[in-house]
Amino acid sequence: MVGHWKPSGTVCSTGSLTRPRLGVVCQDRSVTTVGTVQSCHRYPVKSMQGLAVDEVAIGPTGVAGDRTHGLLDVERERLLSAKRVSALLEASATDEAVILPDGSSIALDDPEASARLSEWLGREVELARPAEAAPGLAYEMTFDPPNDDAELFDIPVPAGTFLDLAAVHLVTTATLDGCASARPDLDWDVRRFRPNLVVAAEGEPFLEQGWEGHRVGIGDEVVLAGIMPTVRCAMPLRAQPGLEPQPGLFKAMSELNAAIPNHLGIYASVETPGTVRVGDRVTLLV
Secondary structure (H helix, E strand, O other): OEEEOOOOOOOOOOOOOOOOOOOOOOOOOOEEEEEEEEEEEEOOEOOOEOEEEOEEEEEOOEEOOOOOEEEEEOOOOEEOOOOOOHHHHHOEEOOOEEEOOOOOEEEOOOOOHHHHHHHHHOOOEEEEOHHHOOOOOEEEEOOOOOOOOOOEEEEEOOOOOOOOOOOEEEEEHHHHHHHHHHOOOOOOOHHHOOOOEEEEOOOOOOHHHHHOOOEEEEOOOEEEEEEEEEEOOOHHHOOEOOEOOOOHHHHHHHHHOOOOOOEEEEEEEEEEOEEEEOOOEEEEEO
């Protein structure tokens, strides 16, 4: 059975940390430094391994070069994701090609790319750009991540993108390190959470949830708007090259983040585009 889900919330107009509508932020004049950019990431093909880069250009709808391609499930008419098809995580992608687990390479502009990827996955897929997808495209996920047989929900992608929900995704080292300290039996490798920006910050785990409803300045140019904590799907639990399955992460993220169970990181929209570089100062405009 497939259901439908949409984000919802209320406007933050007085500085309280209520959940705003997407893109609605609180305005004030004070500035607090919260950390620096430790690393930048983008993922040229949705759900495949991506690239760690020294800088990213952030436009109005997200990071340039991020999720520029995706695989469309021809039979189900959905955007394919490792939320359902874990094999996608075994491949990696650059701006030019997909590298399959056996080391073979498929150029993104190869006319036979869709056929070769279909053969690899054992299902008919089409390698496409967002502009080539039909309006109203959605991917499927469950809200019971350890159970791949749980009810599936259609999640619509933002128009003109292959993103999950928002333009930019951030996590802090305070969260990753704090979770690793609290649960050292589990693997909290940043690759499991697929952020665009990792912010080196000191403080309590999940501190970035406090950026919801506020403006976040990065470097000399970029201003983001914290819109909502990041709900977690099955992907952090899955095996990846060099990473073992970690089904226990689901329960741990709920126990460690009792205020908002099974959330880690924060989604943001873009208020002022620009370039973000490793080492840039991150400020909270509260």
